[in-house]
Amino acid sequence: MKIILILLDGAGDRTYDFFGHKTPLQAAWTPNLNQLAALGSNGLYHPAAAGQCLPSEIAHHLLFGYEMETFPGRGLLEASGCGAPFADHDVLAMAHLSTVKWEGNRALLLHGPEVFHQAAGDMDILYEQLASLTPFTENGITVNLHRKPGRNDALLILSGGASPLVSDSDPIIPGRAIAKVVPVPGRGELDAANRTAGCLNAFLGKCAAVLKSHPVNVRRYVGHAPAANFLVTQRCGRRIPQQPFWQRYGLRGMIMAAGGIYRGLAHELGMDFRQRSDAGDPGRDLRESLRFALNDNGHEFIHVHTKLPDVAAHSGDPCRKRDVLASLDWGLDIVIEALDRRKDLLVAVTADEISAAKGCLGSLRGPELMFMLLNYADRANFVGHQLGGRVSCCVPTDYELFLSGEI
Numbered sequence: 001m002k003i004i005l006i007l008l009d010g011a012g013d014r015t016y017d018f019f020g021h022k023t024p025l026q027a028a029w030t031p032n033l034n035q036l037a038a039l040g041s042n043g044l045y046h047p048a049a050a051g052q053c054l055p056s057e058i059a060h061h062l063l064f065g066y067e068m069e070t071f072p073g074r075g076l077l078e079a080s081g082c083g084a085p086f087a088d089h090d091v092l093a094m095a096h097l098s099t100v101k102w103e104g105n106r107a108l109l110l111h112g113p114e115v116f117h118q119a120a121g122d123m124d125i126l127y128e129q130l131a132s133l134t135p136f137t138e139n140g141i142t143v144n145l146h147r148k149p150g151r152n153d154a155l156l157i158l159s160g161g162a163s164p165l166v167s168d169s170d171p172i173i174p175g176r177a178i179a180k181v182v183p184v185p186g187r188g189e190l191d192a193a194n195r196t197a198g199c200l201n202a203f204l205g206k207c208a209a210v211l212k213s214h215p216v217n218v219r220r221y222v223g224h225a226p227a228a229n230f231l232v233t234q235r236c237g238r239r240i241p242q243q244p245f246w247q248r249y250g251l252r253g254m255i256m257a258a259g260g261i262y263r264g265l266a267h268e269l270g271m272d273f274r275q276r277s278d279a280g281d282p283g284r285d286l287r288e289s290l291r292f293a294l295n296d297n298g299h300e301f302i303h304v305h306t307k308l309p310d311v312a313a314h315s316g317d318p319c320r321k322r323d324v325l326a327s328l329d330w331g332l333d334i335v336i337e338a339l340d341r342r343k344d345l346l347v348a349v350t351a352d353e354i355s356a357a358k359g360c361l362g363s364l365r366g367p368e369l370m371f372m373l374l375n376y377a378d379r380a381n382f383v384g385h386q387l388g389g390r391v392s393c394c395v396p397t398d399y400e401l402f403l404s405g406e407i
Helices: 030-039 057-062 074-082 120-131 188-211 215-222 245-249 260-269 282-295 309-314 319-330 333-341 352-360 367-377
Strands: 003-010 042-047 093-101 105-110 135-138 143-148 154-159 230-237 255-256 274-275 301-306 344-348 362-365
Touching: 003 282, 030 319, 030 333, 030 344, 042 309, 042 333, 057 074, 057 260, 074 093, 074 154, 074 260, 093 120, 120 143, 120 188, 120 215, 135 188, 143 188, 154 188, 154 230, 154 362, 188 230, 188 245, 215 245, 215 260, 255 260, 255 282, 260 274, 282 319, 282 333, 309 319, 333 344, 362 367
Parallel strands: 003 301, 003 344, 042 362, 255 274, 255 301
Antiparallel strands: 093 105, 093 154, 093 230, 135 143, 143 154
C-alpha cells in the first residue's frame, strides 16, 4: 500500500473577528478537504508537546518519528540541501545580513533579511566582501563563508574542532539587541563550545566593522534605504548519523518540497527528494505534485509539502492565507478521485481543522503519526517480535533466512 502524507505547512491559525471568529482555514472554501475528512479518520497532531512552537525542520524530523536528540541542526540541513562543501565533523551556522542601530555599545535589530529581497545586487557585493574575510581563524577554529546564490542567506562553515553547542546572535524580533554568542550550558563540549563562541563573536565583530563603512551601505544611508550592516547567526548544527528511513519503517521514502532544508532532510534520512514548485498557482502546482506521487512506482511513502500557507501567514494578511488554502483545496480533487478507484492507497493530510479534535484519532504526539500510518497500511510489526538483527516497528522483509544448508 502506498502512503501519501500531504502537509499544508502553516495552515493552522487563530480566529479573526472579520471571519466571524473563524480561522483562515475555516473561512476558506474547502470542499475537498471536507470530503477527505468525511471519508477518513480525524484527530489532532503535534510533533512534540502541545504549545511548543516548532520550526519546520524540527517538526518534520519529529513527524517522521525521529528523536529530538538526533536532530542535527538547521545549519546542517541547509548545508546538506544546498551542496555546501563541508566535512562530517564541521559545524554549520546559518547567517544573513540585517540592519542594526547602535545605541551606545548595543546593536538593536531594526530589519531582518526580508527587507533586502529586492536588493540582490547589493547583497552580492556585500557577501563577496565578507567572503574575502575568510578563512578567518580564532581560538584554533576556522570560519569559511558559503553564499546561497540569489538570496540574503549564507552558511558559516566552522572547522578545527568546533562545537554546535553555542547560542544564536540573531534575536529575530526587531527592537531587541543582538546577542553575544555563548556556550549552551549543560550540553557538554565546554572547551570546544567556548572556543567556537569566541571565534564567532570575533568574526561577527570584524564583519560589522567592514559593513559599517562599505560603499554599498554608505550609498544606502544617503538614499535612506536600510543598510545591511550586521551579519547575524543562528541554529548551528553538525552531522549526526541517522537510521535510514527505509530501514526504520520498511518503506522507500520520498520528499517532494520546494525548500532546501527538505532536500537536506531527505539526504540525511536516506530518502529521495524531488523539487516541486511553490511559486506559481498553488492549486495547480499541488495537483501536479500529487499526480506524480500517485503515478510513482518507486516509493511506498511520499511526503508532499507546501509552504505557501506559512508564507501567506508571514505576510500578515489572513485573507491572502484563506485564498491560498482555497486554491490548495482545489488541487486535492485528484486524491479523492484516486481514493475512489484504488484500494492500495492511504492518504493523510495535515494541518487540522478545529472540528478534527472530535475525531476518533484523538490527539497524536511525536512518532505516533508514523505508527498510525504503518498500522493503517497493515505494515506494523508486533512489539517484541524480531526477525533479523535489529528491532523494527515495521514488518521486516530484509532479514537473514534459514536455508536448507543449515540442516
